[in-house]
Amino acid sequence: MTQDKTKTTSQTGWGLIFTCWLIAMAALFGSLFFSEVMGLKPCVLCWWQRIFIYPLAVLFLVGLFSLDRSVVRYTLPLAVIGLGFAIYHYLLYTGFIPESLQPCDKELSCAEINLELMGFVTIPMLSIFAYSGIIALLLIFRKRFCP
Amino acid sequence: MKRNMIVTATAILFIVLFFLATAIYKKQSQSEQENASSINPEYIQRDYSPTTGPADAKVTIVEFFDPACGTCSAFYPFVKKLMKDNPGKVKLVLRYLPLHQNSGVVVQYFEAARLQGLFWQTLERAYQTRDAWIDHHVVRPEKFWLQLDGLGLDMEKLNKDVQSAEIIRRVKQDIQDAQQLNVNKTPGFFVNGKPLVYFGAQQLQQLVESEIAANY
Secondary structure, eight states: OHHHHHHHHHHHHHHHHHHHHHHHHHHHHHHHIIIIISOOOOOHHHHHHHHHHHHHHHHHHHHHTTTOTTHHHHHHHHHHHHHHHHHHHHHHHHTSSOGGGSOOOGGGOTTSOOOOBTTTBOHHHHHHHHHHHHHHHHHHHHHHHOO | OHHHHHHHHHHHHHHHHHHHHHHHHHHHHHHHHHHHHHHOGGGTOOTTSOEESOTTOSEEEEEEEOTTOHHHHHHHHHHHHHHHHSTTTEEEEEEEOOOSBTHHHHHHHHHHHHHTTOHHHHHHHHHHTHHHHEETTEEOHHHHHHTTTTSOOOHHHHHHHTTOHHHHHHHHHHHHHHHHTTOOSSSEEEETTEEOOSOSHHHHHHHHHHHHHHHO
């Protein structure tokens, strides 16, 4: 009975981290597709968001074999910092923060909207979805499996 | 073990999806590019552009180039060789797409040199001396100017012509046409109006050869 319970918890926990890995992988390949295939040059803020999502794809993978509960400790800070950059970028896009305050050079403006999927989904928005999804899953994981 | 498989399969799936999406995207942008040029073939070729090779050649390579672009410089001898290997069949039309900072000024110098009949010499000199007038991807027109010794250019006339309205208009037109054609990297090649979708020397050679086979 106890053994069964341990088994299911570990399965759920593994599933949570696996989903985190899926999100990170989607972000990794998605961003590479935007820059390398579609030729949208990443601006400075895009690079900062990449810096914090790329290692997550590796860290989650390592944490999956065998399931390491402390993976939360190492990945959550990265995801939170990344989310900060994503929100900042999104606010630039929407014009909430004026463009003159942003750190990019004129040629590669961070506020210039390059892509809108279905008319409203922008790249910083995707980034916010990815980071907050990962953070939410990690918080659930921590609450349930990390005493 | 099962988890092992799930993760491996997912990773492979991601990679496959990426390449599949790449292939679909390239195909799509190719047809878009072809549509743009079928709407208006002028986007690809204007009558004012510098041209070399036999006038009656049935294969025309159009190259959008940036003098500060290292790949353009590396491709130049290759394109020349393609023309030499197929004597009388291939001509080259150059169009400007100065993407580097200040590169537009160098391009205007080319046009000014063209008025003195020294376009190709100036272009070749620019490619040979690239390192001397580009600092960290930024073009230094004043340093470029120093490289023009010994070409036989009338420098006074050159400096005057550089600012001519017609030259500025042509460069602007080239850049606009490149945008219409979705050419956003240099060199951007078209052979008889067909875009080179997968970039590479071998791919360019194949495209040129297939056009030669179709027209001769």
